[in-house]
Amino acid sequence: MNSIKALLSNLVSADDSHATAMKKAGLSLAIFAFISVFFVAITDKLTAGKIAENQAAMLLNALNEIAPQNSYDNDLIASKVIVNKTEFNKTKSNKSAIGFMNNTPVYLATKNGQAATAIFEVTTNKGYSGAITLLVGVSASSQTITGVRVVKHKETPGLGDKMEIKKTPPNKTPWVLDFNNKSLSKPELSAWNVKKDNGEFDQFTGATITPRAIVNAVKSTLLYAQDNMNALFTIEIQSNKTNQESN
């Protein structure tokens, strides 16, 4: 410790020639950079595991809001399938499904080896200011919505962000809960729009684009689920069976 101090004090002396001053300045900056990186690296090492754990717990919390814990008995986070975005967008009955930006992770909840709920983490770029990421839960048996939650967005504070349950005033019903138990036949496919586009869903005062983006994203997800639900679960259930047999 003392030798470092001595070295550092030596590096500050003012009566150096220009060349020596430059060398010393470079050296001392390098020493400080090394010390800083050392501390950042230590912190990263110490916290990495805990952070990953926290994020998994948060994801599980969000998923459990849509598929309650008693509705499935598999490891929800581990049973994740990634649907390629081009595949998602080109599904036959899904021509209207434009604007999905990323590959879509799908979390598959099963109970007693039977398909229960598929939770799609879709990201649409049709928001007012950039991407909106939603969790859309679809029941495997009835193809109805079990829940919709907005997890990430950059919509206008005070207007577009009313789709967050947390931002809903306490005396009002959160808007995203309107989706519960809806399906492609309830309402009719043509009514899967905001009221301004002759549909069934409310828009917000002063913000139509955000609800429109979300309604369309949910509709597209339902259309995709209608065609692919079985295929998604087949792989998952089979792999579970092989796991159990090998156990």
Add this chain to the structure above:
Amino acid sequence: MSATSPNQIDVEADVVDSESKPNRQLSYGKITNDALWTNNAGMVQLLGLCPLLAVTGNIINGLGLGIATIITLTCSNMIIAFTRNWVRKEIRIPYYVLVIASIVTIIDLSMNAITPELHSVLGIFIPLIVTNCLIIGRAEAFASKNDIPRATLDGFMMGVGFTLVLVALGAIREILGSGTLLSGASLMFGSIAESWTLTLFDNYQGFLLAILPPGAFLVMGLLIALKNVIDNRIKAKQA
């Protein structure tokens, strides 16, 4: 950041001459008074305007950025005062950037691991602090010329002064823009705070300008004007 900060610092050195004289030991009372009112970071030095204007759409966001700034500014002032005799003046600016960036990263990682709930609220503000001229401004103007207790107090009090401006700005914009106060308090204070949100006007349609960045500039200008009025009154009374 480094391109603009030297200018910021020059401007500031003109504003407060007493701090540019290295050997004068300031009293703790004067440091506090300077930080909270006379040389307030938000209203007089006008440092850190980018995050200040960007997030103060409501009180809770303002408070969030304020708390994150207090923590960072206190730590960075302390460390920079501690190392002030070992840093050559040629490399002081890159050194400050290095220290501040490291502190912000360490705080971000630690908060994410230790208090994930708080991090999910304050997390978005922490990267904003790296771009905050206030931190590097205090490092250059104060921490590099004063002892550790004074620099730490200055960092903490500057942070508090900044937070007060953020909260005032957030309150005014929230009332005008959405007609509420303390909305989203439960995000920061947990479920006890759920009933804290006040709805001031029923069926208020909102005044969008107040929530958007131009409204922030307008309200900020009015706040500075108000401070000048108060200062002039005080001067007139003393005269």
